[in-house]
Structure formats: structure tokens, C-alpha cells
Amino acid sequence: MVELQGIVQHYGDVQALRGIDLSVAPGQVFGVIGRSGAGKSSLVRTINLLNRPTSGRVVVDGRELTALNESQLRDARRGIGLVFQHFNLLSSRTVFGNVALPLELAGVRPQEIRRRVDELLDLVGLVALRDRYPAQISGGQKQRVGIARALANRPRVLLSDEATSALDPETTRSILALLRQINRDFGLTVVLITHQMQVIKQVADRVAVLDAGRVVEEGEVVQVFTHPREPVTRGLVEDVVPQKLPDSVVARIRGLMAEDATPGELLRLAFAGDRSDQPLLSDLVRRFGLDLNIVHGQVDEIQGRPFGSLAVLARGARGSIVAAVDHLRLSGVRVEVAHV
Amino acid sequence: MFDVFTPALLELFGRSAWETLVMVGLSGAIGGAVGIPLGVYLRLSDRGGVLEHAAANRIVGTVVNAVRSTPFIILLVAIIPFTRLLAGSSIGTAAAVVPLTVAAAPFIARLVEASLREVDAGLVEAAQGMGATTTQIVFKVLLPEALPGIVAGLTITLVSLTGYSAMAGAIGGGGLGDLGIRYGYQRFLPEVMLAVVLVLIVFVQAVQSAGDRLVRTLSHK
Numbered sequence: 001m002v003e004l005q006g007i008v009q010h011y012g013d014v015q016a017l018r019g020i021d022l023s024v025a026p027g028q029v030f031g032v033i034g035r036s037g038a039g040k041s042s043l044v045r046t047i048n049l050l051n052r053p054t055s056g057r058v059v060v061d062g063r064e065l066t067a068l069n070e071s072q073l074r075d076a077r078r079g080i081g082l083v084f085q086h087f088n089l090l091s092s093r094t095v096f097g098n099v100a101l102p103l104e105l106a107g108v109r110p111q112e113i114r115r116r117v118d119e120l121l122d123l124v125g126l127v128a129l130r131d132r133y134p135a136q137i138s139g140g141q142k143q144r145v146g147i148a149r150a151l152a153n154r155p156r157v158l159l160s161d162e163a164t165s166a167l168d169p170e171t172t173r174s175i176l177a178l179l180r181q182i183n184r185d186f187g188l189t190v191v192l193i194t195h196q197m198q199v200i201k202q203v204a205d206r207v208a209v210l211d212a213g214r215v216v217e218e219g220e221v222v223q224v225f226t227h228p229r230e231p232v233t234r235g236l237v238e239d240v241v242p243q244k245l246p247d248s249v250v251a252r253i254r255g256l257m258a259e260d261a262t263p264g265e266l267l268r269l270a271f272a273g274d275r276s277d278q279p280l281l282s283d284l285v286r287r288f289g290l291d292l293n294i295v296h297g298q299v300d301e302i303q304g305r306p307f308g309s310l311a312v313l314a315r316g317a318r319g320s321i322v323a324a325v326d327h328l329r330l331s332g333v334r335v336e337v338a339h340v
Numbered sequence: 341m342f343d344v345f346t347p348a349l350l351e352l353f354g355r356s357a358w359e360t361l362v363m364v365g366l367s368g369a370i371g372g373a374v375g376i377p378l379g380v381y382l383r384l385s386d387r388g389g390v391l392e393h394a395a396a397n398r399i400v401g402t403v404v405n406a407v408r409s410t411p412f413i414i415l416l417v418a419i420i421p422f423t424r425l426l427a428g429s430s431i432g433t434a435a436a437v438v439p440l441t442v443a444a445a446p447f448i449a450r451l452v453e454a455s456l457r458e459v460d461a462g463l464v465e466a467a468q469g470m471g472a473t474t475t476q477i478v479f480k481v482l483l484p485e486a487l488p489g490i491v492a493g494l495t496i497t498l499v500s501l502t503g504y505s506a507m508a509g510a511i512g513g514g515g516l517g518d519l520g521i522r523y524g525y526q527r528f529l530p531e532v533m534l535a536v537v538l539v540l541i542v543f544v545q546a547v548q549s550a551g552d553r554l555v556r557t558l559s560h561k
Contacts, residue, residue, distance in 0.1 A: 048469055074471035082469040088462040091561050092484040101480065102470040133560035153470070 001026040001157060001189040002047055007056035009042050009213075016042040017053065018213040024206075026156075029183050029190045031204030031221070033197065033236055039213040040193045044161045047191060048080045049073060061156045078106055081150030085162035087142040089134040095121070095145050096130045102152040120148040124178065140171035147178060151188075158182070160192045164199055172196075176203045197240045201225065201302050209233045222302050226272040226309075227334065241298065241309050245338075249296045253313060256293070264315040266295075267325065270334040272307035280331060281312070288324045290316040311338070344531050352519065357539060359433045359514040363505045366437045368498050371444025375497075376490070378404070378445060379452025380478055386453075390464065390474050404446040412504045415439050416511055423511075436513025440504055448497050455489030456482050488559040495551025499544050516540055 002024040009017035016039045024030040034040050045051035046058060049065050058065045063076055089098045099120050103113045121127045124144040129137055134145070143163060150158055160179065164172040180203045183190050192204060200207050200221060207224050209217040211232040217224060225241060228234045234243050245253075257264050271280075284290050297310030314321050328335045345353075378400065384390055385397040410418070416439045423438040424430045459482055467481045483490070506517020516536050524533025 050465060050469055074473065077469055077471040080469070082466065084462060084466065086460075086462055088460065088466040090463060090481065090485055092487065092558075101467075105467070105470050105472045105476050105480065135561055 001028070001061060002030075002191060003057070003059040004043075004046065005057040005059070007043070007046055007053045007058070009039075009046065009051060010054045016213055017046070020046075020056070020210075020213075020215055022208055022215065022218075024189060024191055026189055027183070027187045028205050029180065029192060029203050031192045031194065031200040031207040032210055033194055033200055033207060034210035035195060035232070035236075038210040040195070040210055041161060043210065044159050044191065044193045047157075047159055048077050048082065078102070078153045079155050079157065081153070081155035081158040083143070083146050083150050083158065083160045083163040085165045087134070087139075087146045087166075089142055089145055089149075091134055094131050094133055095126060095137070098134070098145050099148045099152055102149060106153055116152065117148075120151055123151070123182075124148045138171075139167050140175060143167065143171075143175050144178065147175075147182070151182065151186075155188070157189045157191065160190060160194075162194055163192070165194065165196065169198075172199070173202065179203055197225075197236050201240055201300075203303075205303075209236065222272050222305050222307060225302060226270050226307050241300070241307075242296075245296055245311055249311070253295055253311075256295075256313060260315065262291075262315045263318050263321070264313055265321050266338040267312045267314055267328075268309070268336040268338050269297075269312060269328065270307075270309045271332070273305055278331070280328065280333065284314070284324045284327070287327070288316060288320040290314045290320055290324055344529050345535075349523070349532070352523075353535070356514055356516045356519040356536075359518075360502065360505055360516045360540075360543070362433055363436050363440055363508060363513060363515055364498055364501045367440030367444050367501055367505075368494065370437070370441045371448050371497065371501075372494060374441070374445040375448025376452050378449035379456065380482070382449060382453040383456040383482070384474070384478070388461070390468075390477055404449055407442060407446045408450070412439070412443055413507050413510065415443055416507060420511075431512035433508075433513050433515070435511060436505070436508035436515075439511075440501055440508065443504060444497055444501055447500065448493060451493030451496065452486070452490055455486040455493060458489055459485045488555045488561075491551060491558060492555050495548060495555075498547050498551070502540065502544055502547070 002022070004020050004022040007017050007020040020043060032040055032043060042051055046053050047060065049058060056066070060076065061079060065073060065076055068076060090101065093101065096117055099117045100113050103116060108116070118127070121130055124147055126141060126144050126148065129141060134142055164175050167175060176199060179190060182188055192199065194200060204221050206219065207221050208215045209224070209230065209232055216230045217228070217233045224233060225237055228237045237243060253266055281292055285292060291314070293313040295311050295313050297308065299306060299308035301307065314324065325335050325337065382397065382400060385393040385400070387394070419439055419442060420430045423435050426438050427435045429435050463481050463485060464477055467477050472480065505513070505515050508515055509518025509521055516539060520533050520536035523529045524536060
């Protein structure tokens with residue numbers, strides 16, 4: 001649905017994007033994550049050519065945008081909805097007027113505009129605020145207006161540029177749930193730019209990690225969360241799944257190990273999907289006669305698929321511990337023997 | 341002390357007030373008709389504008405600044421040939437409207453440009469993302485969003501024009517200011533001068549509060 005091929009973007013001497021290739025399948029929620037300055041905003045604006053790349057091809061819904069003239073491009077942009085971090089609503093227009101704007105620009109008849117806007121306001125749950133001005137509604141409500149506006153011309157692709165970054169966690173969840181619902185109900189392809197891994201975790205199917213103008217890692221969200229390869233990705237995943245043990249936990253583990261003469265190892269386990277439903281730990285206790293002490297960790301789910309990471313202090317005979325680690329690895333759990 | 345206000349003088353007073361109203365109203369209206377598009381162009385052609393054009397922007401900007409830096413009393417006489425061309429005469433109220441308009445237009449242009457600059461660039465970007473044409477961006481986004489600021493600017497312009505119109509007497513434009521100078525100052529009738537000042541205060545006050553009220557109604561920030 002969205003194809004980016006060899007996108008390079010210079011601003012003077014600054015290279016914002018250094019050769020990006022991305023392919024977003026129809027109906028997918030595709031997340032792009034990166035720290036500030038990674039080139040995320042440049043990238044999302046490249047998809048509708050608000051930023052014209054220095055070189056590279058942009059194909060959306062089968063049309064090569066980079067080959068279109070101005071008026072064809074304007075037409076193509078109507079098929080791409082855009083949601084902004086700071087909403088970008090017109091303060092001079094009511095909620096109704098803001099959602100009506102893209103329809104007016106497209107030359108839709110007033111009667112049809114009224115019908116369509118009411119339908120959209122119903123979809124985002126803002127019918128009651130129809131005649132309010134943006135200054136009179138909350139941030140979450142403003143973003144709902146922004147989403148309704150982006151959907152007005154029935155786009156095939158929705159671009160979201162940090163749509164939840166200015167919102168509190170609860171509002172963020174409800175906005176993301178709305179995006180997910182729209183994605184499912186209308187089969188709308190969503191490209192979501194964010195710096196928050198939580199956002200990716202909640203709604204994205206696939207994720208690309210952007211760093212210094214390059215895609216350094218791309219894959220299924222669960223895969224990237226549980227097996228981050230690049231340091232940048234690890235850093236980002238850290239926000240949701242701690243990759244490093246906090247110092248206080250390390251200190252406590254050292255204390256526990258010093259107290260007891262029985263050999264012990266600290267095992268870091270990462271698992272995803274069906275594995276987390278198996279009684280792995282009690283298996284270890286029964287089969288290898290180990291004493292297990294969970295010192296740190298979390299079990300969570302990504303769109304219904306469980307995943308987790310645990311730090312377990314295992315005590316027992318050296319050989320048993322080694323055998324246990326092998327057993328875990330055979331069961332598909334990623335195990336690291338940590339040294340503290 | 342009011343015996344100086346003979347029926348003849350009162351009639352003159354009324355006529356002068358009307359002349360002031362005509363001069364300020366007409367030059368404000370025509371100045372706006374010229375100045376608003378000029379201000380829009382200055383904004384659009386400036387760096388980062390949707391019609392970015394550095395050279396054109398500099399030329400228009402220089403002309404605007406040149407007119408704005410010319411003292412009004414000099415402008416009044418300097419453009420007399422132009423005034424005669426447009427108004428058919430270089431003296432009288434109609435003739436005074438020409439230099440007043442020439443002074444008002446660039447003033448309004450700069451105020452409009454400043455108001456448009458206040459409009460968040462994100463709104464223009466949003467409109468472009470929706471496939472808006474330049475005309476649509478101007479009429480659906482920039483002007484409506486900047487309207488309160490533009491109205492505030494026009495209010496300031498009308499007040500300034502009221503002051504400028506006092507100088508129109510130099511070319512026989514009439515008006516209250518002229519009356520004050522000729523009767524109050526040159527004929528030693530301080531009562532007339534006082535009355536002129538009082539009427540002008542009331543007039544300016546009325547313009548300003550009407551403008552303020554309109555800005556409040558228009559602004560939804």
C-alpha cells in the first residue's frame with residue numbers, strides 16, 4: 001500500500017534520511033519508531049510528499065507520487081489522511097467546520113458534507129461537541145476531531161505523526177484504540193510515527209526502527225520486542241521491557257548469593273507467544289531439582305500475544321543448572337547467564 | 341464662551357466632521373482592498389511561504405517600506421500629479437483620499453502580514469496534506485485564522501488615518517483637523533479647537549471599542 005524506495009533527503013548539508021526502503025502491506029498498522037532527530041517527521045511527510053525527497057520513489061496505493069504533477073498530487077493527497085501531534089485544528093472553525101474542511105476543499109456539496117461530517121463525528125464519539133470551538137475541548141477530544149478530519153475523504157492510508165505524544169497515558173490508550181478500531185473496521189492502512197514504544201506495543205503489527213536517517217531494524221512487533229538486535233532498538237524496548245537490571249536489584253542479588261554457599265547463577269529469560277503459557281519454571285524445579293527465586297521481571301502481552309522477561313536466581317548443582325539452561329533454550333526461551 | 345458657535349460655524353463643524361468621516365472611511369476601505377492582498381502576498385512569497393519568491397518579496401517589501409517611511413505631510417504633496425490623475429483635482433476632500441489611501445495600504449499590508457505570520461505553519465501543512473490549492477489555503481485557512489488580527493490591524497489603521505486626515509487641510513481636504521487649525525489656531529478660537537479635539541476623541545474611542553468588540557466576537561482562541 002505504501003512503498004518507499006531509496007528515499008534520501010538532504011536539508012542543505014544535513015542528511016535527514018539516508019536511503020530508506022520500506023514496504024507497508026494493505027490493512028497493516030505499521031509503526032516507525034526512533035528517538036528525536038532520527039528523521040521520523042521527515043519520513044512521514046515524505047509519504048504524502050509534503051517533503052519532497054532529494055531522491056527516491058514514493059508509491060502509495062499503486063500511484064507513484066514522485067512522478068505526479070502538482071494537481072495530480074493534490075488529488076492523491078486526498079487519499080492519504082494525516083493526523084498531527086498538535087492536532088493542527090483551525091481555531092476559527094467549530095468541530096463540525098474542522099471536519100468539514102477537507103470535504104470543502106475537495107468540492108463536496110454542502111448537503112453531502114453535513115451528512116458525512118455527522119457520520120464521522122458519530123464514529124469518533126463527538127456528536128455532542130459538534131458546535132464547540134477547538135479552544136473549548138480537551139486534547140483527547142481535539143485529536144478525535146483530527147482523526148475524523150483525516151478520515152473525511154475516505155483515505156486508503158492514514159499517517160499519524162506522533163498523534164498521542166501530547167496526550168496523557170489514558171487518553172493515549174483511547175486514541176490508539178480508536179485508530180485500531182478504524183484500521184479493523186475500514187481495512188485502513190495506518191503508518192504510525194512515534195517515539196514511544198508503548199504506542200508500538202499497543203497497536204502496531206510491524207515496526208521499523210529509525211536511527212540517524214536509516215532503518216536499522218524492522219520486523220513483527222513481538223519479534224522486535226523480544227529479540228531486539230540493534231543497540232538503538234534495545235534502548236527503545238528498554239522503556240517497556242527493561243533490558244538491564246536496575247542497580248538496586250543487582251545489589252540485592254549479590255547479597256543473596258553471598259549469603260548462601262550453594263552454587264547459583266542469575267538467568268535472564270525472554271519468551272514470547274505460546275511458550276509463556278507453559279509451566280516452564282516448575283518444570284525446572286521438578287526435572288533438575290533447582291531452587292528458583294524470581295528477582296525481577298514482567299509478563300505482558302502485545303496485542304493478545306503474551307511475552308515476558310524474567311531474571312531468575314537458580315541454585316543447585318552446576319551440572320543441573322547447565323542442563324536446565326539447555327532445556328530452556330530447546331523450549332524456545334532466550335536465556336542469558338548473567339554475571340553479577 | 342459658547343457664543344462663538346454661530347449657526348454658520350456649527351454647520352461648518354458638521355460638514356468638517358462628515359469630511360473626516362469620508363476621508364477616513366474611504367481611504368480605510370480602499371487601503372484595505374489594496375493592503376490586504378499585498379499583505380497576503382508578502383506572507384506567501386516570504387521564506388517558507390507557499391509561493392516563496394525571495395526577489396519579488398524583497399521588491400514589494402522595499403516599496404512598502406519606502407512609502408511607510410515617507411512622512412505623511414511630504415507624501416501628501418509629493419504625489420500630487422498622481423492624485424490629480426486619479427481624483428481629477430489636487431485639492432479637496434476627494435483629492436485627500438488618494439494620499440491617505442497610499443499611506444494606509446502599505447501600513448495595512450504590514451499589519452496583515454504580521455497577523456498571517458501568527459497563523460501556525462502546521463495549519464498550512466495540514467491543508468496542503470488535504471490537497472488544498474494555494475487559493476484555498478489563503479481563503480479557507482490563512483485569512484479566517486488571521487481575521488481577528490486583521491480586524492485589530494484595520495482598527496489601528498482607522499485611528500492612524502484619523503490623525504493623518506488632520507494634515508489633509510494642507511491640500512484643501514477639509515475635515516475636523518483642518519477646522520481646528522484654521523478656526524481654533526489661526527483665528528484664536530480655543531473653544532473651537534477644544535470642540536474639535538473632543539469630537540475626535542469620541543470618534544477614535546468609538547472606532548477602537550467597535551474594533552475591539554468585533555475582535556472578541558471573531559476570536560475563538
